[in-house]
Amino acid sequence: MKNKDYVEEFIENLRFLYDNKKQREIYIKILDICLEKPEDVGKEQFYEMYGNYCDRIIVANAQPVYREIDYTGIVTERKGSWREELWKGKVGGQHICYTVFHFMAVCADGRIVPCGPMVNPQLADDAVVLGNINDTSLLDAFCGKKRRDFLRMLLEKKRHEHPICGACHCPDATIFHKEDDLDPYAEELLPKFK
Numbered sequence: 001m002k003n004k005d006y007v008e009e010f011i012e013n014l015r016f017l018y019d020n021k022k023q024r025e026i027y028i029k030i031l032d033i034c035l036e037k038p039e040d041v042g043k044e045q046f047y048e049m050y051g052n053y054c055d056r057i058i059v060a061n062a063q064p065v066y067r068e069i070d071y072t073g074i075v076t077e078r079k080g081s082w083r084e085e086l087w088k089g090k091v092g093g094q095h096i097c098y099t100v101f102h103f104m105a106v107c108a109d110g111r112i113v114p115c116g117p118m119v120n121p122q123l124a125d126d127a128v129v130l131g132n133i134n135d136t137s138l139l140d141a142f143c144g145k146k147r148r149d150f151l152r153m154l155l156e157k158k159r160h161e162h163p164i165c166g167a168c169h170c171p172d173a174t175i176f177h178k179e180d181d182l183d184p185y186a187e188e189l190l191p192k193f194k
């Protein structure tokens with residue numbers, strides 16, 4: 001099968017999924033660095049190809065999220081997420097990392113950690129380990145005291161004091177929607193995680 005045929009088959013499957021999605025929402029995203037240049041032409045083509053088969057579509061700006069990756073030549077320019085001002089000299093301004101409020105990750109060795117960056121074995125000593133999949137259920141890890149304590153630490157705006165979170169770009173780079181910004185709601189949310 002040629003690449004073109006794979007794409008056509010993929011779009012056909014996507015159309016089927018969209019027509020039968022019921023209560024699901026389909027969200028499609030691509031990184032800007034994957035588009036052919038000139039970028040605006042690539043964007044238009046991407047929206048044209050997939051825009052009719054999803055509820056939301058976005059061309060995300062690639063950000064240097066993982067500190068163990070050398071982004072030289074990959075991300076040549078820091079473009080903003082919706083909070084453009086954060087990327088104008090104030091990188092690291094976001095206090096609360098919203099992703100961990102609905103996310104956990106399981107490492108290859110079974111450790112359950114709050115997020116993707118903590119899976120990195122080089123950071124294992126500083127990672128917040130919520131249990132091991134071999135003896136802890138995901139539900140227990142998700143609802144457990146350790147995770148609540150961790151989320152409270154974020155809500156108390158102590159992220160920058162944490163050895164991993166303090167150096168992580170995710171909170172600034174992964175905010176795509178206004179609703180993802182939990183900073184203004186910290187006080188309201190805090191009592192819910194006692």
Ligand code: SF4
Binds near residue numbers: 099114116
């Ligand atoms: S700031 Fe980074 S390391 Fe900390 S919880 Fe968020 S994604 Fe994980």
